[in-house]
Amino acid sequence: MGASDLNTIGQSVRRKEDARFLTGAGQFTDDVNPPHHTHAFFLRSPHAHAKIRKIDTSKAKAAPGVVAIYTGEDLTGVNGLPCGWLITGTDGQPMKEPPHPVLAQGKVRYVGDGVALVIAETPEQAKDAAELINVDYEVLPAVVNPVDALKPGAPQIHDGAPGNKCYTWALGDKTAVDAAFAKAAHVAKLDIVNNRLIPNAIEPRAAVASYTRADDSYTLYVTSQNPHVERLLMTAFVLGLPETKVRVIAPDVGGGFGSKIYLYPEETAMVWASKRVNRPIKWTAERSESFLADAHGRDHVTHAELALDKDGKFLAMRVQTTAAMGAYLSTFASCIPTILYATLLAGQYTTPVIYCEVTAVFTNTAPVDAYRGAGRPEATYVVERLVHAAGAEMGIAQDEIRRRNFIRKFPYQTPVALLYDTGGYDACLDEAMKIADVKGFPARKADAAKRGKLRGIGYSSYIEACGIAPSNIAGALGARAGLYEAGEVRVNPTGGVTVFTGSHSHGQGHETTFSQIVASRLGLPIESVEIVHGDTGRIPFGMGTYGSRSLAVGGTAIIKALDKIVTKGKKIAAHLLEAAEADIEFKDGKFTVAGTDRSKAFGEVALAAYVPHNYPLDKLEPGLDETAFYDPTNFTFPAGTHICEVEIDPDTGALKIVNFSACDDFGNIINPMIVEGQVHGGLAQGIGQALLECCVYDKDSGQLLTGSFMDYAMPRADDLPSFKVAHKVTPCTHNPLGAKGCGEAGAIGAPAALMNAVHDALSAVGVKYMDMPASPHRVWSAIQAAKH
């Protein structure tokens, strides 16, 4: 193999991690079985809102196999779970942060709220014993809809949050926006419900907590996207333990999509209890528990308006959103409908002034937090539905109204705080229209009409802010953490390289992509590179994986560490080659004296670093192991256009996606195969939201009505089409990889594309508006309503 063959950047290298997953050798948390472990079961509230008068555990404690039972009262010295982002309201006051107890303290606030931790020899014994716990509840009225929760007389969920309000926050120049609306030739207006979703990674959450008496330490295996953050929050804020005494390992994790970012009550209680029972404790959520107690996504109610001049130029946008937080503030709940939402309302357009006001509300439901896209799908949905409505109302073609408003000069300062570094929106729109065969649409529509079917086409030109995030900006906006990433490159004496990354892979293929980066830079086969992630005991530090940040931020940290390796390697090579350091070049795995054929292979330099017999010990430390922390200087801005074509049977409301085309700009791409896979998966979740998925709580009882895969419609293979996917590239200007991130784009762009297609199709039968999901029943009902 020649040296140039070792540069695999841009190649669809098959994944290193696949062999273990395909042979059953993956190690997920539920596969971890420490000796003598016990099993946990969480007794959960059957009521959406109730006072706890008394809990009697005496019968349960006497049940066979029970090791211990703990309730909220037992957790003395344990604090509530923290929220990682402080939002300051328009009144200048900090958001309301009522306590989020690890186990209920005197009151339960949603169906599924944890009441007791039962630990027994077997899972069945723990579950059987839990049935013997007698909880005396005084049931209170519940409220599950965020708009209802703000009404006078609504049930009060927290004493510390009057009117159930967490905060009202705003961004933008309201006076300028109102003035622009007063001059508008046309105003498009929409009332939008962004439906609540349940993430449903196929691996349920799980944890195994162990305590070691010898050194008074804890080990936690947990389904986490960010084990260091988990450890920091759990030790410093909740349990008051030294970080040095807790090791958190997130082994193979079966999908996250945001839902495994957070510090949850279950593993926190288990770590605390593991010392009390002095045995390992294992818990794996049943799917029903995942539905009840994983953090959910979305759940916005929005009124939005777009002001345009007579030519269809956007003059201003005004958005008012009510966002559900659920019963408690989850780890990053507060920043999703604000920092990651309102800042994206410029979209790809030159809208000069924008004003957005958000009221965050407590409801008697599971907490709401980031779910794939997190705020950005909600923003894109608002913008792109408004643009569609405006185009349709003003008789301007959907591509044309977008082109009239595209940003074309970069860098571009939006009126909602973000500074776009680069982009090429026309190119993605053009390509998407080409692969969607937009030209052929009128003929296809006419043909469908002959068959009695309604055809529609919908566009979504989305933008997202990824690579989260510059710590100083995030800090100024209320983040209570830094958002850099760490990477360590350890060259071993025999020349193999172990990379320790603070990013976490739970499907994204980092072991392959990061190996490609390292191997290409050092001129090694990718088999010589080992990527280690997900273990606070091995990795310097890490903020983890979310917000499509792993390559742009985590990958850059690795690049920075590689730079240090090469710099040191040059010094070692200069000594070995008896040349000046400035004359050493590193290329294709060789350190060469410039202009000569005198060189040392990378492996020889590595060996010299560890066996420093001939080595500049007076000037240089032995070893070849470097760490870098990278804090991004700006967000990255992936963008693109998605086009969806649907055919609807007006007699039944059944909808078929006949074409879904996406052209995305993710900057430079390391592994096209993996990127395409991420796009497919994101599109499936975006289409899932628009077509199938909807979390429903009973309005009166607060019971979760969509609590299983039989009630909550997940996208299945036969619900989805084959997607047509293309890319355009404008490299990110501020990271060395030129990468922007690709994980969330599909989920961000797809819902608006699909719903715009639905509205386009249904406009023929007079339907003005319908919310997601476009299930047959809802579509049929909308058609019937339009007839009357």
Next chain:
Amino acid sequence: MSVSLSLTVNGKAATADVDPRTLLVEFIRNNLILTGTHVGCDTGQCGACTVLIDGNAVKSCTILAAQANGSKVTTIEGLATDGVMHPMQAAFKECHGLQCGFCTPGMVLSAIDLVQRHPNADEAAIREGLEGNLCRCTGYQNIVKAVQQGAAAMRR
């Protein structure tokens, strides 16, 4: 009370006395420590626990271990021969038909069963045939591609 089990798993005899309520998936995971068979739900919907029983794909969370008594069970660990992956496993790797890997064992075994019954299944038939296996990562497109490629390799 317990029941005696005697079955063949991945070509090896497996015998045990288990609680009668033990599900086949629990027996596979907890007794045999074959942790490649996963549990993703509690309603028989997700298919992560799919195994082959006498060659037919069965969701191992939906039957008792006792019901599999006397049968031949193949789990994901039993598919490769002498360290060489089954053509369907190889096709999933080649086509990037997996991401997090959690649904993958069940998906691969369902795909093998599907192809055995319908060697020439087209895309629509494959999509319908995999309706009982949920994947949250891939959007299914590369899974469909993998099944087509795996089917072609199995015909050879």
